Amino acid sequence: MMPALLLGCGEPSPSSNVIISGSVSGTVLEEYPDQPVIVLISHDADMNAIRNDPMNTLIAYAGVDPSTRSFRLDLQDSGLLPGDTVFIAAFIDLSPADRAPYPDTGDWIGFWMNPLNFSTMYTVTAGENNITDIRITREIFDFQAAVTGTVQTDEIGGMLLFAYVGPLTSLNPAALDPDRIIGYTSLIMTGSPVEYFLPILPFGFDTPIENVLILSILDSNQNGLPDAEDKIGYHTAAPPNPTAVTITEGLLTDVDVWFF
Known part of the structure; x- marks a missing residue:
């Protein structure tokens, strides 16, 4: 499994004891069994900012274990504090390149959503944050x-x-x-x-x-x-x-x- 790569971290904080873990699912995973699946943590869901200004938008990303379809990102040096809110997404990278991966047109994506109030922003707590399953069900399109x-x-x-x-x-x-x-x-x-x-x-x-x-x-x-x-x-x-x-x-x- 790819270790979490931290971006735009700022100053590390001794209080940043945050780990985000979970798994991914979706029938589309069977259609692209050889393509990497990436989990990203960002400050918001603005795809243009993630693509054009990753250092200030992305917090971290890591690959999903293809055998278990699970992930675990240790964010203790990210500067992220309990109580902060983040956008958590997983996507199938159909055009991997030598750059920070980001969801692009034609890729497939899923993201954490609170089933009670439909918010896409997750409030982190200290220690392990297991968000269970991210369903990859949506194709990405190119519009604002x-x-x-x-x-x-x-x-x-x-x-x-x-x-x-x-x-x-x-x-x-x-x-x-x-x-x-x-x-x-x-x-x-x-x-x-x-x-x-x-x-x-x-x-x-x-x-x-x-x-x-x-x-x-x-x-x-x-x-x-x-x-x-x-x-x-x-x-x-x-x-x-x-x-x-x-x-x-x-x-x-x-x-x-x-x-x-």
Whole structure:
């Protein structure tokens, strides 16, 4: 197994006792049995930053053991501290080269996602962080897109906002397919409307991406998890039904979100 290579480490810290381990899975692994599978840890999910500025974006990367499909990255000299948040991804490198590996167009990728609130950012703890399984299910495409608008509510509390490729059969968060979530952000509502910026991940769907719903969950009981007490909001041009949008290259504006 390739040892973890640390990038952009900064000053080592005696408190940086962080190890991230887990495994990978996916039927696509059987299609490319001889290609390397790489795990990367980065400060965020910005693929352009990972590609163009790896020293300031990537924290570490390592190869997956092909016999066990497992990985273990010792980050004790990375400067990473318990409580920091990271993006953890695994990808099949179909065009390996003499450079720091990064997910490229045509590769296949999977990433850690919190199944309870759909966040793609993992909060590390001291010692071993076993994130279990990363499913490699999404092809990587080459586009940059984002959605902006205003969340129209006078509520107070934390809010989850995400882009979901329909069809949508239920507004129950438990019924959502994680592989159809293509963008995620969080907001703090302060009692008045708040503008948002929602980056779209270029994974799994290529532009134009039709039938995309912009959904939000207001954490009414402040427990950090979607549940029955929370309020559901969405973009609509014909209340009270959600209205889908089409994601194309660039910025889609004025996609306001309402609660009913």
